[in-house]
Amino acid sequence: MSIKIEMPQDVRFIIGKLMEAGYEAYAVGGCVRDSLLGREPNDWDITTSATPYEVKDIFKRTVDTGLKHGTVTVMLKNEGYEVTTFRIDGEYTDHRRPDGVTFTRELSEDLLRRDFTINAMAYNDDTGVVDLYGGTQDLEQGIIRCVGEADDRFDEDALRIMRAVRFAAQLGFEIEDKTREAAAKHAPELAKVSAERIETELTKLLVSPHPERLIDMYELGITKVILPEFDRMMETPQNSPFHRYDVGRHTVEVIRNVPATKTLRYAALLHDIGKPDCKTTDEAGVDHFKGHALRSEEMAQPILRRLKMDNDTIRDVRKIVYWHDYGISGKMTKKSVRRMLSKMGAEYFDSYVAIRRGDMAGQSDHLADWKKQVLEDIIKYHDEIIDEGDALSLKDLAIGGADLMKLGIKPGPEMGRILANLLDKVLEEPSLNTKEELIRLIPQDN
Numbered sequence: 357m358s359i360k361i362e363m364p365q366d367v368r369f370i371i372g373k374l375m376e377a378g379y380e381a382y383a384v385g386g387c388v389r390d391s392l393l394g395r396e397p398n399d400w401d402i403t404t405s406a407t408p409y410e411v412k413d414i415f416k417r418t419v420d421t422g423l424k425h426g427t428v429t430v431m432l433k434n435e436g437y438e439v440t441t442f443r444i445d446g447e448y449t450d451h452r453r454p455d456g457v458t459f460t461r462e463l464s465e466d467l468l469r470r471d472f473t474i475n476a477m478a479y480n481d482d483t484g485v486v487d488l489y490g491g492t493q494d495l496e497q498g499i500i501r502c503v504g505e506a507d508d509r510f511d512e513d514a515l516r517i518m519r520a521v522r523f524a525a526q527l528g529f530e531i532e533d534k535t536r537e538a539a540a541k542h543a544p545e546l547a548k549v550s551a552e553r554i555e556t557e558l559t560k561l562l563v564s565p566h567p568e569r570l571i572d573m574y575e576l577g578i579t580k581v582i583l584p585e586f587d588r589m590m591e592t593p594q595n596s597p598f599h600r601y602d603v604g605r606h607t608v609e610v611i612r613n614v615p616a617t618k619t620l621r622y623a624a625l626l627h628d629i630g631k632p633d634c635k636t637t638d639e640a641g642v643d644h645f646k647g648h649a650l651r652s653e654e655m656a657q658p659i660l661r662r663l664k665m666d667n668d669t670i671r672d673v674r675k676i677v678y679w680h681d682y683g684i685s686g687k688m689t690k691k692s693v694r695r696m697l698s699k700m701g702a703e704y705f706d707s708y709v710a711i712r713r714g715d716m717a718g719q720s721d722h723l724a725d726w727k728k729q730v731l732e733d734i735i736k737y738h739d740e741i742i743d744e745g746d747a748l749s750l751k752d753l754a755i756g757g758a759d760l761m762k763l764g765i766k767p768g769p770e771m772g773r774i775l776a777n778l779l780d781k782v783l784e785e786p787s788l789n790t791k792e793e794l795i796r797l798i799p800q801d802n
Contacts, residue, residue, distance in 0.1 A: 361391040361479050366432045367400045370415075370439065371480050377414050379406040380442075380463060382478035382486065389474045392485070392495055393527070402439045403478060405461045411439050425457055442466035445512070464488055468503060471516045472523065472535075476503045498529040506538035514545035518557040518578060525561045525569035536576065543577035554582050555663040562621040567611045570625075574604070585659060586625075588632040595643045600720040603631045609718030614710050619669055623676035623707070624714055626656045653678040675704055680711045686730045693737040694783050698748045705738055746786040750775050753782065755794040763798070774798060 363371075363383055374381035381404040387397035404411065408423045417431035426441035443457040444465050460466065463478060463486060470476040473491040485492065489503050500520050502509040510517055517539045524531050531539070546554070561567060570586070573579045579586040590604030599606060611624040630651025636644050656677050660670045679700050697705065712731050716724065747753055755778065757771060765771050781797060782789045788797065 359392070359485050360481075361388065361485070363479075363481075364400060366435060366437060367402065368481070369432070370402055370430055370437055373414055374402075374404050374406055374411070374439075375480070375482070377406070377410075379404050379410070380461075381406070381439075382463065382480045382483070384467075384478045385470065385475050388477045388479045388485065389491070389495065391479075392477075392492065400437065402437060403442060403463070403466060404439055405442050405463070406439075407441050407459055411441075426459055443469070445469045470503050471509055471513070471519060473501050473503055474523070494532075498527070499532050500524050500527075500529050500535060501532040502535045502538070506535045507541070510538050510542040510545075514542055515549050515553050515557065517543055517546060517576070518554070518561075518573070518582075521569050521572045521576070521578065522557050522561045522564070524572065525564040525566040528566055531572070539578075540576045543581060546578060546581045551662060551664045555665060558582065558663070559618055559622075562611065562625065563616045563618060565616075567616075567621065568608050570608055570611070571605070583659070585629050585655065589629065592632045592635060593643065594631075594645075595637070595641060597642075597722040598719050601718065603628050606718045610711070610714040612714075613717035614714035619672045619676070620707060620710055620714075622660070622665075622669065623673045623680070623711055626659065626673060627652055627677050627680045627711060627715065629655050629659070629677075649678055649681040672704075672707070675700065676707045676711055679704070679708050680715060682708070683712070683730060683734050684727075686726065688730060688734055688737070690737045690740065691784060693734055694741055694746060694748065694786075697738065697741065698779070698783055702738075702742070702748055709735060744786065747779065747782045747789045750779055752789070753778060753794065754789050754791045759791065759795075760798075763795070765798075 361383070367383060371381040371383065381402060383400055384403040385401050387400045390397040406414070408420075408426055408428045411428045411430070412418045415430045419429040419431060419436065421427045421429045421438060426443045428439050429436040430439050442460045442463055442465065444460050445457055467476045467478065467486070467488055473489045473494045475491070476489050477491045478486040490501070494501050500523050502516075520531055520535060520539055523529065561569060561573075570579070574587060574590050586604060586607075589607055590602060592603040594601065594603055594606065601609065607625060607628055610627065611621055614620045614624045628645075628648060630653075631645045631648045633651050634645045634648040636646070638644065653674050656674050657670060660673060679696075682696060682700075700708065709731065716727050716731075741748075750756075753775065757767060757775070760771055760774060761767065765774065778794050778797060782794075788794065
C-alpha cells in the first residue's frame with residue numbers, strides 16, 4: 357500500500373542499515389496499527405530477515421535481550437530498539453508461550469503467527485504497508501479478528517482472549533463473530549496464565565475509553581476465571597428505589613464515570629464487590645446492603661493480591677473502597693467532615709469525591725438532586741477546613757512529644773493516648789490548637 361508512515365529517525369536508521377546489508381526489515385505490529393489510526397505509537401518494534409547474530413554484526417552496541425527467541429536490542433545513544441528475526445513459533449503446550457521458535461527468511465510466515473489482523477502489518481518506506489491478512493480493512497471496519505484460525509490463535513496463547521477484549525475497549529472496535537466464539541471456547545485456559553499477565557490486560561481495559569467492555573469479559577466467560585466475584589455481582593439484582601441496575605452493571609457505570617487512573621478504576625470495580633454477601637430483602641421486597649463498604653474493603657485486598665498488585669495500589673484502593681459510601685445518609689456537618697478527613701486522610705479527599713460522583717452516576721434518579729447537594733456541602737466544608745488550616749492529624753497539633761517530655765511525660769503508650777485525646781478535642785473545636793490550651797487540657801495526674 358502507498359501509505360506513508362512517519363517513523364522516528366532512529367527506527368528509520370536501523371531499518372535502513374539492515375536493508376543496506378541485504379536483509380529485509382520493517383516496523384511491525386502495534387506501531388503500524390497505531391500510525392494508520394492516527395495515534396501516537398507507544399513503541400516501535402522492528403522485524404528483520406537477519407538472524408540475531410547478523411544483527412549484532414551490523415550494529416556497534418547491542419544487548420542480548422532474547423537471542424533464542426530472535427530478539428536483539430539495538431542501542432542508539434541512550435535508547436534501545438528491539439529487533440526480532442522473522443520466526444515461526446513452535447508448539448504452545450502450556451497455552452502461554454511457544455516451546456521454541458524457528459527463524460525464517462519469509463515475512464509472511466512471521467506475520468501469520470501474530471494474534472490479530474490489525475497487529476499483523478509491517479512497514480518500511482520502500483515497500484509501504486505490507487498487509488497480507490486484511491488488517492487495514494479490519495481497521496477501517498472497526499473489527500478485532502484473529503489472523504488465520506481463531507481457534508488456533510487462542511489455543512496457542514490464552515491471554516490473547518483478554519487482549520481481544522482489551523483492544524476492543526481501547527479502540528472502540530467490535531470482536532468478529534468467529535473470534536468471539538473461539539474466545540468463549542478457550543476462556544477456561546486463562547487459568548493457566550500468570551496473574552501478572554492477567555493484571556496487565558485487565559488494567560489496560562479498565563483505564564481504556566471503553567471500560568464497559570468488562571461486560572464482554574463476563575459474557576465470554578473470562579471473569580468467571582479471573583474475577584469470579586464480578587460474576588456474582590452481575591447476578592445480584594438491586595431492587596431498590598436508589599438503583600436501576602444490578603450490582604455488576606451499576607459497577608460498570610461507576611467505572612465509566614470516574615477518572616481513568618488505575619487506582620480509581622480499580623476502586624470503582626471493587627467498591628461494591630461485597631454487596632452479594634451483604635444483601636437482605638425486607639418485607640416490602642426492597643433490597644438492602646448494610647455494611648457492604650466494609651465487606652468490599654475486606655475483599656479488595658485478597659483480590660488485588662491474587663492479581664499481584666503492588667502494595668501502594670492495594671492500600672489506596674482499599675482506602676477509597678472503605679470510604680466510598682460515607683455521607684450517604686446526608687447527616688454531615690463541618691465537624692463530621694473534619695473527623696472524616698482525619699480518619700481517611702485529607703490526601704484521599706479528591707478520590708473520595710470522584711468515587712461518590714461516579715457512584716451517583718450509576719444509580720437511579722431517586723433523590724439525585726439531594727444527593728448531589730449533600731456532596732457539594734461536604735466539598736464546601738472540606739475547602740473551609742483546609743483554608744482555615746484546621747488540625748487533622750497528630751503532626752498538625754501545636755504540641756508534640758518533645759513538649760510533653762518537658763512536662764515530665766515519658767515516651768510510650770500513655771504519651772500516645774494523651775496526644776490522641778488532644779487531637780480528638782481539637783477536631784471538635786479547632787480553636788483549642790494552641791500550645792497553651794493544649795497544655796491546659798492535659799490531665800493533671802500526668
